[in-house]
Amino acid sequence: MKRLSWLVPTIYILFLMLPIYWLVSMSFKTTNEILGSFTLVPQEFTLENYKKIFTDSTWYMGYINSLIYVSLNTVISVAFALPAAYAFSRYRFLGDKHLFFWLLTNRMAPAAVFALPFFQLYSAIGLFDTHLAVALAHTLFNIPLAVWILEGFMSGVPKQLDETAYVDGYSFPKFFMKIFIPTIAAGIGVAAFFCFMFSWVELLLGKTLTAVAAKPIAATMTRTASTSGYELGLLAAAGALTIIPGAIVIYFVRNYIAKGFALGRV
């Protein structure tokens, strides 16, 4: 039985790759081929769809907008979560457990519930249709997650490290920047990965809070799907391109993924 166990992950990965293959293969087909006949591999191989995306600013700006607010969100989430996670991992204070649980409940909030109030809130403070608005909105579910992951990593670092540093005459900010952050670099990487991931894949809030200037690629795609009818090849090409940033990020954190999940507490 042991000898055949490699079959299970292999079949599973095949299952995962099939729809992706179909998307990529479709992105190289012409609209005629897609609608006209059923072909497993592109017969009239074309790069037209990609050319359109890279030359039309409504398309490529979508990617740039997405990348801007996702990066912004990752930086904000991790920067805010770091001191908080340190406090949770090192100290007990009034209401710490309740606060931790309350933070996590925000992870449970359905985006659909928040869509409309967010629209009104960010319009009211004049941030509507800016990258910052989406980045801030996404902190709602990313900060709790980042705090949770970082707290797990920090709890794995012995307290003696802090104490030694203080004895050696480090102030708290200096210790935190110079010693502690490098020590938990892996944890920060994992937290940043998850923030990136959840901000990158979210659409509902991103779409609700933007109109033109900060419109994410995902929203551009839904508009295309609904307004210009069946441009499936173009849609497939746009979709295929959205897989790339994620794939790059996973590659960099591949050795920490399993670890990042194991740590952290409930």
Place this chain on the structure above:
Amino acid sequence: MNKTVNQKAWFLVLPVLLLVAFNALIPLMTVVNYSVQETFGDNNFFWAGVLWFEEVLRSERFHSSLGRQLFFTFSILLIEIPLGVAIALAMPRKGVWVSVCLVLMAMPLLIPWNVVGAMWNIFALPEIGLLGNTLNALGIDYNFTRQPVAAWVTLIAMDVWHWTSLVVLLAYAGLVSIPDAYYQAAKIDGASSWAIFRFIQLPKMKRVLTIAILLRFMDSFNIYTEPFVLTGGGPGNSTTLLSIDLVKIALGQFDLGPAAAMSLIYFLIILLLSWIFYTLMMRNEDQ
């Protein structure tokens, strides 16, 4: 780790607290505000009390969305959790293949949700999709845009495709943290593979599985984009889950009062179920 009591730690938490409060409390207040008022669309609001809550709780429409939601959530939990654990168990523990497996498996998690929906849409389309075309070629009458059953099967298959990897990664993380000595002791004690799973691997995975079930439960209850892009809630209302219904009412019909009341009820259901679930799992652990 024994922690020291230090009230000044509040200063470290304050930034997070303020930011999350800004994002969570103000919108929540807005929702509460709408949920108790009546409007006729000209920015005039009247106190409506619990009227909307009563209306939503009694409405046939809400009941059926909630029913569909529960059915969806429990179906995907029943499939994804055992499947994820089984795949994690079969994965290699050492060597280059581990990285290859993890990277490939994590891919669906990083694809924007609407792309997931769109991808499955063109994958499953009866004429031109790989899945739809193949099934029809095999003599199975399949059209997820017209048959409710086919729509459900596609929806669940999509979620399994999208999220099983999360369970795999969590379960795998739990598995690799088991020290070798446990397996060695079990070998010496003559334990069967089943006994090793039942008495070593499963208990050691319990914590990560709790996280996996909670996350999958919460996220599947919140699901909106993927089914919206895949089926749009159809055919008819057959795959209209809670979120989809909510957005239809709020943004489609602009019935702010009922939508807000429904939002709150919906949020409370998630909180309540998560809390019950969480305490049950934790109490079990303490015994």
Place this chain on the structure above:
Amino acid sequence: MAKITLSNMRHSYLAQPSSDDDWALKQLDLEWEDGGAYALLGPSGCGKTTLLNIISGLLVPSHGKILFDETDVSHLPPNKRHIAQVFQFPVIYDTMTVYDNLAFPLRNRGVDEKTVDARVREVAEMTDLTQMLKRRASKLTADGKQKISLGRGMVRTDVNAILFDEPLTVIDPHLKFQLRSKLKELHHRVKRTMIYVTHDQTEALTFADKVVVMNMGKVVQTGTPVDLFEKPQHTFVGHFIGSPGMNIFPCDVHSGQAYVGGEKIATANIAGENVSRAEIGIRPEFISFSDDGLPARIMRVSDTGRFNIVEAECMGQSLKLLIDEGAEIPADNVKLNFDPANTRIYVDGWLSGSEGAQ
């Protein structure tokens, strides 16, 4: 119940060992008598855990054979060898009660419940676990958990040997002594072969009837605790065992006799001809102050409670002496006397001359 023989054994974790260093175990021939209490002693990385895992069957040796009585078991899996093992960190089945933990090895082998019950109660009584049988195993303290692992080993009647891999590592110091005495007592009671791996000489010397000292993948000496102390076969054993370890310093050899700085030193053994690297070994216990002897200068005295450890410089060497608390330490004109019966010449690290050949 069987005699365990390791014959011509070698092991490497590499598929293609090239240099000498690639071998975790180099050339071993050992016999373990049935019912003996053995200790495997050596520093970290000396190959003792590798050896243990080969005996239990968790590893298959690259070369050589392992025999239980006359049967070759080199390729048998652990559960077919009738071996029990207690690990460094307590391995227990968290979700089971203490009772179920103890019953686990028997139930896996399809023993009927009546026998299981009788055995579990007997073993629980021996390991002082009777009061806790109904409790969840995960609720016990570290020493309680180690008792469970031990109990799981003893519960089977067909066990050939019980192996211990540094079992006291995670136990609180004041409980270590208790648990060790318990082990000793159990050994007398059940008369099973027990092999105890440790890097702690006190644990090894108090537990075992016979101690196997290993270093760098080789067995350096096998003997009773007294042998190891009084007649180390190798400077490594002299230095590793004893606290502080043996004084070892270079010497010249002329016609079998040892000289240090022109001074002749009386020794219990003599060296052969044409020796390359000769050393003298003497334990701190066997150096004393005297009226005539080798002149020395006292560098430092540290009080350990029952003894004073005196560091002295003598013939350009730094030596350690163990002096009873209360005995006088001369201030100047210090002379040292080496007990000739316990002063030995080592050549290339090994005990020289007729005494060397065992």
